[in-house]
Amino acid sequence: MFKDLSPQSVFMGCLTAFVGFASSFAVVLQGLKGVGATDYEAASGLMALSVSMGLCAIVLSLWTRLPVSIAWSTPGAAVLVTAGVPEGGFAVAVGAFLVCGVLIVVAGLFRPLGRAVAAIPAPLANAMLSGVILGLCFAPFKAIAFDPALGLPIFIAWAVVAAFKRLYAVPAALVAFVIVMVLGVELPDGAFATWASSLAPPVEFVAPQFTLAALVSIALPLFIVTMASQNIPGIAVLKVNNYDPNPGPLFAATGVFSLLSAPFGGHAVNLAAITAAMCAGEDAHPDPVRRYWAAVIAGIGYIVLGLAAGAVTAFVSLAPPILIQSVAGLALIGAFSGSAVAAFKEPETREAAAVTFLVTASGISILGISGAFWGLVAGVAMLGLLKVARARA
Template sequence: MFKDLSAQSFFMGCLTAFVGFASSFAVVLQGLKGVGASDYEAASGLMALSVSMGLCAILLSAWTKLPVSIAWSTPGAALLATAGMVEGGFAAAVGAFLVCGVLIVIAGLFRPLGRAVAAIPASLANAMLSGVILGLCFAPFKAIAFDPKLGLPILIAWAAVLAFKRLYAVPAALLAFVIVMIFGVDLPEGAMASWASSLAPPMELVMPVFTLPALVSIALPLFIVTMASQNIPGIAVLKVNHYDPMPGPLFAVTGLFSLLSAPFGGHAVNLAAITAAMCAGEDAHPDPKKRYWAAIIGGVGYVILGLLAGAVTAFVSLAPPILIQAVAGLALIGAFSGSAVAAFKEPQTREAAAVTFLITASGVSFGGISGAFWGLIAGALMLALLKVAQSRRA
């Protein structure tokens, strides 16, 4: 096995870990805080997710000899950022994370459930995702209105690098954020000393609480967006690169690692799509049979970065919240544009997708249940109504 390791795979694995972590950890922190996590609980969740997805990638890639890259559920984190705190606080959210993990395991082991998730119209799933993401995508521009000296450098760095190398755009925005923090933000006295003391890995065990509003507002939408926007595309990326994985066992293992991270505040881990393309492509190794090492090295990188989550979170907490939201929003612009195009691509489902998108994006909630769930339900009803009307006309 070690004979398959190459410098090329090692470099791509390191790059995968850095891009995967740096491009969306801000979304994860924002999402966990959105459902009531404290700074320390959010840091614990970030650490649990990073370590879990790293160990999961190492296990699956070594077991299957395939470049199985794992990520946290970025769309799921965006969903949490807009869901708001539910009855029971963060403990109820953790209960919902556990239920989501169980559902992912069942989807992997019980084929009818997996097929049912795959049968959700892509237009509605993408409309829900784009509606969830929309609010955070406004943040970069709100940051400029908040303080142009702080917000503009982040946006300019992202746009300038995006024009030449899309992959490095969000890390460039993150670097600009760090520079703005150091030179543009008046840090409280003793802040850096406090930051240095946070280098120890954070770990906060949260006893879960199970409530119906949390299950419907968080667990079910989180399960749907994780499966539809991450796990299923993750399998597609591997197949595009001429690999033929068994989806069920991969889904089930990611569900198990989601269950392991949930008590410490992690929402969900899943098959990666973007970083999977990095590990499964020719840049990882000329020989497809040896590219799995890129995913293994990436997993090791995630574990190391996860152990530093306390320092990352402590540094971020020193910034005005709108700045970290701006970085998170820039990280999601690509996902928003892709999901919006996919949502409204087909004319026959466009109205139903619009209903799903608008209800989800409005942020309205009924009975303590978030708009993401109601948007999906309303879109499905609208789609069914349109099909009935179309069949009668025929």
């Protein structure tokens, strides 16, 4: 096993962990706070997710000898941003996270459920995702309007780096955010002492509570976007790089690690899509058989970064909220553009996708259930009407 380890895999694994964590941790924090988490509970959730996905990557990569990259569900976190605080608070959201984890396990072990998720029309799933993301993608421009001296450097750093190397654009924006914080934000007295006291790993157990409304408005949309936008594309990335994984056990394993992170505030872990290409490609090693070590090293990196989640969250909490929302929005622009193009690409499903997108983006809540669910329901109904009308014609 250790004979397959190489400096190239170590470097790519470290880079994968940094890019995966830095590019979307802001989205995770915003999502957890969106369903009622306190700053400390959000830090605990970030820590639990990072450690869980690191352990999952190590276990699956060593078990299968494939470069199985794991990530937290960034689209799922975006769903949480718009879901709203459920009645009963964050404990109810944690109950929904547990239900989502169970559904992912069942989808991996029970093939009909996995096929049912895969059967959701891709344009509608993408329209729901783009509708969920839309509001947060406005944040970078709202930050510029809030204070150009603070918001503009973050956007410029992202735009310049994205023009040359998209993968490093969000980390560049994060560096700009840190510089803006240090030079442009007046920190309160005792801020450094508060930050130093947060260096210990944050651990907060949240006793879950379960409600039907949270099941429908949080667990189901979280499960759908995690499977459709992360797990299924994650398998596709491995296949593109000439690997032939068995999807079921991999899905089930991510569900198990999601269940382990949920009581500490983590919403879901899943197969990585973007960072999966880093570990599965030639940059990880010329020999495909030895690339699994890149995913193992990335897993170790996620664990180390996760243990520092308290310090990261404490530093971020010192900034005006719109600034960290700006970084989160920039992290989702690529996902928004990709999902929007996929949603409206086919003329036959364009109207149904538009209905899904608009209902979801409207942010409506009916019977305590968020717009993401109603958007998917409205889109499916519209798609059914269009098929009936075309059949009669």
